[in-house]
Amino acid sequence: MKVAVIGGGWAGIAAAVELTAAGAQTTLFEAGRVLGGRARTISVADRRLDNGQHILLGAYSQTLALMRRVGADPAQLFDRRPLQVVDNTGFRLALPKLPAPFNVAWGLLSADGVGLGEKLKTALWMEGIKRQGFQLPADLTVANWLDAAGQTGRLRRHLWEPLCLAALNVPAERASAQLFANVLRDSLGSSQREATDLLLPRVDLGRLLPEPAAHWLTRQGAELRMGRRVRKLAADENGIAIDGEHFAAAILATAPQHATQLWPALQLAYAYEPIATVYLQFAATTSQSFPLRNLLGQHGQWVVDRGDGLLACVLSGHGEWEKFSDAELAATLEAELGYAEKAIWRQVVREKRATFSAAPGLSRPGCTTAQPQLFLAGDYTWADYPATLEGAVRSGLRAARLAYTRRPE
Known part of the structure; x- marks a missing residue:
């Protein structure tokens, strides 16, 4: 089965690896010179720098599994530490290596510069979130959620608002409370202590996944067409034509605006x-x-x-x-x-x-399209998370599995 993946970001990498491992004849198209997309390594003044900082969490299970699959050892590539939130005012919240949820409880109660009353109120609020299954109104912002919960003290300024900005890349006033709750569910609210760990890269982003994946894919017989921008995508008999070349299926793993250019029926428009x-x-x-x-x-x-x-x-x-x-x-x-x-x-x-922009009530597409042999991948399609590497990887794996199981007879 001949399958194309368009886009060599982390979603496209995940899709290409999954397809190749399943036995598909995989071709990966990437317009740039290197894999990685919006999480890549660039060369500046003879230095290897990342185009952005990506701090992973222990909860990123599929990303870590993908790294291992292509021969990148997370134990060697990350400095793994229990979560700490430290700032330049002296605030410090540090989670100990205790089983969940005692690690979060102890970290909260021992936070510097926060009164006992605020700590207890926050602990009760977090327990309430768990009881309601981390489900919130779709139109609620993080700021309004914190206001309603009475989270207006030091923990808001020094913990919740910084974590929201780090996770969703928008301030609490404009951020989706549901997406932030999902992040808390899989980290601070997890039953696994390791899920809250910070994974701080010891190397640049290229060495974490894109470069090991490129080597793995090449060794496994996949074709990487670097520097190749796809110009035309069209349905043909029993598949998809990419610049006139036939494929049984294709996965669009580009940014939304590029996906819409190639397939206008998607009509994807985001801030x-x-x-x-x-x-x-x-x-x-x-x-x-x-x-x-x-x-x-x-x-x-x-x-x-x-x-x-x-x-x-x-x-x-x-x-x-x-x-x-x-x-x-x-x-x-x-x-x-x-x-x-x-x-x-x-x-x-x-x-x-x-x-x-991870705003409240954001409409996001799934993996499938009206064209049976065309699939979408990218962090914007993994509706459970904001824009994260884990969401990108999960979306790529999902698209690959569907593309392979739906192969034409």
Whole structure:
């Protein structure tokens, strides 16, 4: 069975690996020079940098399984640590290595700078969320959800709002409460302690999955057509024609706007959120006490310690920071970090359409289309999650399984 995957992001990679493992004759089309899509490694001034920072969780079971499948060992590639939320005001919430849910309870009750009354109120609220199965009204924002629950104290400012921005890439005022609840369900609300662990990459994104997957696919006989932009997609007899070439089935694993260009009947239209990563290179001895820190400045949001003095400051969602030039943005973030020393190298990487906007009531397509042999994959099709690598991987696996089981006789 000859199947095409269009798009070499993490969804397309997952689909291509699953199809190839099942015995399909797989062809992967990717317009860029490397695999990875919106989670890839780029070369800047002879350095390998990521086009954005992706912190994975222990709950990302399918992503970790896919990595192992192609020969990438998560135990070697990630620095795995129990969740901590630390910021520059002295707030700290750290989960111990206790069985769930005692790890979350202990972390909450031992959080620095939060009164006992607020802690107990939050613990009761979280138990209430579990009892209602993490189900919320579709039109509810995270801000309104927190307001209704009386979550208006320090934990809101130092825990819930930063976690919402990190997970959904939009501030609480515009973010879907249901999607945020789903993230909490599979992390802090999980019955598995390991699900809450932070997986901090020791290597760049390319070495986590795209490069090992490319080698694996090539060894298994799949065809990778890099630098090949698909121009025309059409139905033909018993399948799909891609630029005139016949395939029994095809998986569209591109961003929504590109999918609609190739198949206008999809009519996918979304608002998007930008993400910028400001890389600041300090002396090699410079480091943070914990690799991930919330930067509660006017513009900065999260800081990731990439080792050897390289700090990556992340800004997500529309904001005033978009008006700054790269030099102004780097200088602003360097000032907010507050180090006495000056950065010796600076680089800004921007993605204007980094993620779809995870707003309340967002309509998202599934995997299938009106054309029986055309399937969709991508984080925007995995409606249970916001734009995450795990959602992308799961969507690719699902599309591949359907495409293979529906093969024409």
